[in-house]
Amino acid sequence: MSDESMDKIKLIYVSNVFGRSKKTVQQTLAFFMTIENVGYDKAVEIIWAGEDGVWQTLPVLFHSSAGENQEYWYVQAHFKRTIKRPLPGNIEFAVRYRVAGQEFWDNNHGFNYSSQADSGVQLLTDAPVLNIEFAGGFQEGQKFIPVTVAVRQSLGQGQVYIHWSTDRWKHSQKTACHFKSMFWDKTTQSNARNPNQYDIAIWKGWIRAGQCFRLEYAVSFETEHQIIWDNNHGRNYVLSHDPLKILILNLHCYQEDNQDYKLSQIARAIDDVKADIVCLQEVAEPWNDGMGDWENNSAKIINERLPEPFHIYTDWAHLGFDKYREGVAILSRFPFIKQDARYVSDSHDAYSIHSRKVVMGQFNIPLIGLVNVYSAHLSWLEDGFETQFNRLNDWAQHNHNSRIKATLLCGDFNIVAGSSGYDLVVNSNAYEDQYLEATAHGVFEKVFRVNDPYWHDYMADDYRIDYIFMNKASELKVTSGRTVFTDKDYGFVSDHCGYYMTFEPK
Numbered sequence: 146m147s148d149e150s151m152d153k154i155k156l157i158y159v160s161n162v163f164g165r166s167k168k169t170v171q172q173t174l175a176f177f178m179t180i181e182n183v184g185y186d187k188a189v190e191i192i193w194a195g196e197d198g199v200w201q202t203l204p205v206l207f208h209s210s211a212g213e214n215q216e217y218w219y220v221q222a223h224f225k226r227t228i229k230r231p232l233p234g235n236i237e238f239a240v241r242y243r244v245a246g247q248e249f250w251d252n253n254h255g256f257n258y259s260s261q262a263d264s265g266v267q268l269l270t271d272a273p274v275l276n277i278e279f280a281g282g283f284q285e286g287q288k289f290i291p292v293t294v295a296v297r298q299s300l301g302q303g304q305v306y307i308h309w310s311t312d313r314w315k316h317s318q319k320t321a322c323h324f325k326s327m328f329w330d331k332t333t334q335s336n337a338r339n340p341n342q343y344d345i346a347i348w349k350g351w352i353r354a355g356q357c358f359r360l361e362y363a364v365s366f367e368t369e370h371q372i373i374w375d376n377n378h379g380r381n382y383v384l385s386h387d388p389l390k391i392l393i394l395n396l397h398c399y400q401e402d403n404q405d406y407k408l409s410q411i412a413r414a415i416d417d418v419k420a421d422i423v424c425l426q427e428v429a430e431p432w433n434d435g436m437g438d439w440e441n442n443s444a445k446i447i448n449e450r451l452p453e454p455f456h457i458y459t460d461w462a463h464l465g466f467d468k469y470r471e472g473v474a475i476l477s478r479f480p481f482i483k484q485d486a487r488y489v490s491d492s493h494d495a496y497s498i499h500s501r502k503v504v505m506g507q508f509n510i511p512l513i514g515l516v517n518v519y520s521a522h523l524s525w526l527e528d529g530f531e532t533q534f535n536r537l538n539d540w541a542q543h544n545h546n547s548r549i550k551a552t553l554l555c556g557d558f559n560i561v562a563g564s565s566g567y568d569l570v571v572n573s574n575a576y577e578d579q580y581l582e583a584t585a586h587g588v589f590e591k592v593f594r595v596n597d598p599y600w601h602d603y604m605a606d607d608y609r610i611d612y613i614f615m616n617k618a619s620e621l622k623v624t625s626g627r628t629v630f631t632d633k634d635y636g637f638v639s640d641h642c643g644y645y646m647t648f649e650p651k
């Protein structure tokens with residue numbers, strides 16, 4: 146194995162365990178590893194052979210993020226003994242990682258790895274204590290979280306503990322694990338030994354987390370003289386429910402070539418990224434003497450092309466491009482608790498492009514609570530932005546109370562990042578730019594935290610006019626942000642890019 150391969154892929158442990166019941170014997174093989182996230186389209190495989198000498202390929206699956214540019218991958222395979230099919234027994238194996246036209250191996254420097262039948266867990270790192278078999282996330286309705294810890298018996302006598310928190314360590318608890326010579330294997334539904342062929346003892350514990358959004362924990366092995374930790378290289382182990390996922394996009398009011406194809410691309414992206422709420426601007430339908438044409442409303446068409454259509458609320462503000470009713474919309478995976486629409490502009494004239502309307506929706510997000518979302522398309526600064534934003538702000542502030550976990554102003558604000566219009570939002574001291582927080586935290590700190598007088602200089606090359614502004618009183622935090630609908634993903638579908646961001650409780 147080359148040094149380059151070692152950097153790209155590394156086995157952490159292999160497990161080779163027999164489960165025995167009255168009816169049969171089952172062998173379970175498990176492999177856990179880290180890989181460098183070199184590219185999106187990748188394949189990881191275990192190349193292995195049992196005692197029959199026949200080489201086979203076992204695909205490995207993504208498990209969870211392992212930190213910056215690193216991922217955990219995992220696979221488990223079960224084999225039942227039959228008259229015609231013996232168990233694999235002792236195995237020999239290596240790992241192959243293929244990505245971006247390259248191939249990397251972890252094959253024990255050319256000698257392959259081996260694992261003896263029913264030998265238990267074999268650590269392939271020098272870690273003295275290791276959390277193994279951990280889940281990448283919560284299962285639906287799960288309240289008890291199993292924790293399995295491998296400890297090198299050469300450490301001597303001691304006790305394993307789980308240190309855990311559901312509120313980012315504002316409060317924490319400590320739960321003891323137990324060592325048993327036999328344990329019940331839920332996967333195989335049979336008894337399994339706690340083998341120690343590789344100097345490894347297995348400890349089991351359970352976290353009674355209840356209904357929480359996020360669980361964070363580390364494990365320790367404590368003896369009379371020392372405490373040895375596994376805290377996932379300083380990151381701790383984290384289980385979390387899916388974050389709130391929001392996508393914003395200006396649709397360009399039916400002005401695109403290949404418009405029908407692009408509407409399908411938008412629906413495809415919404416489904417691919419598993420968006421929960423979509424805020425759309427320049428939503429259009431034929432004018433039809435001011436009566437509109439709902440069947441050809443662009444937001445409705447996008448929604449109907451989703452595998453499972455969302456709840457939808459839309460309203461129009463003015464005549465666009467001399468032939469469309471132009472407005473804004475919200476699509477939501479969650480039902481609307483409340484919905485509303487109102488003009489924020491001085492003009493309410495349907496024939497004036499300076500007539501601007503905003504729609505809002507209130508949603509009860511599972512394990513998060515009530516969230517208010519506004520889909521807005523405001524005018525340029527010289528055409529009334531300040532008045533419109535102030536009205537929107539007053540409306541949103543009026544609707545924000547102690548029951549609301551977050552207020553999000555989403556859409557096309559027609560103010561360039563770092564401009565005087567953006568300055569107005571910043572100086573309101575009520576809202577913060579969530580894309581900037583997610584992608585340029587250092588700049589975000591200068592703009593929103595320390596009020597660096599030169600913060601405009603840091604945004605000189607930022608030409609966004611589409612934003613998610615979140616109320617500072619909100620109890621959510623942005624966890625990721627990226628640009629979509631570019632030549633790198635779904636292609637350009639509008640004269641705007643889209644922005645996709647995720648949120649979870651602070």
